[in-house]
Amino acid sequence: GAVVSQHPSRVICKSGTSVKIECRSLDFQATTMFWYRQFPKQSLMLMATSNEGSKATYEQGVEKDKFLINHASLTLSTLTVTSAHPEDSSFYICSARDRGQNNSPLHFGNGTRLTVT
């Protein structure tokens, strides 16, 4: 079945540093990928929609200069958390849909646990 690989699975960084998270679709192409954030005991919240070859679309309240998204190819999207702060500590999940299948469900990565100290 379709697989989405997300790396790293866990990362600990110091305040002020930047962290890059990769999301790859391994056996399908995705023109669109999605980035979610999940705080403890809360719902998955969509942060942004990553579009291959164009700018990402950010949800209201998400700072685009802080959460940089690059979707350079049909199989890779990256999320960079710039100048991270402890309040950015969260679980980040990416998902993607196979461009070749209409109405196909999203396939999710394993998620990245970010801890900012």
Added chain:
Amino acid sequence: AQSVSQHNHHVILSEAASLELGCNYSYGGTVNLFWYVQYPGQHLQLLLKYFSGDPLVKGIKGFEAEFIKSKFSFNLRKPSVQWSDTAEYFCAVTSYGNNRLAFGKGNQVVVIP
């Protein structure tokens, strides 16, 4: 914007018990509905989905869900759970033609052997 409500965040039950997880959404148009499951240490996986047709949807591992349009609900059921059903379950909704999924807060289900 659509929103999704899941109640009873923590559910604990014994093997062979029946499970029902409620999901209500707020959107008046045509919707696509999903249940995703996340087993401990694994990624989110699709359990079942509804796009159109028979409102009673059969999914993997003996799960089913019923879409009741008049109640804006898409409850998940399993007649007899197993220990391996211990997981977190998320209901999700997207409006027709929209890529963006709205998730509920999830139900943490623990099945005691």
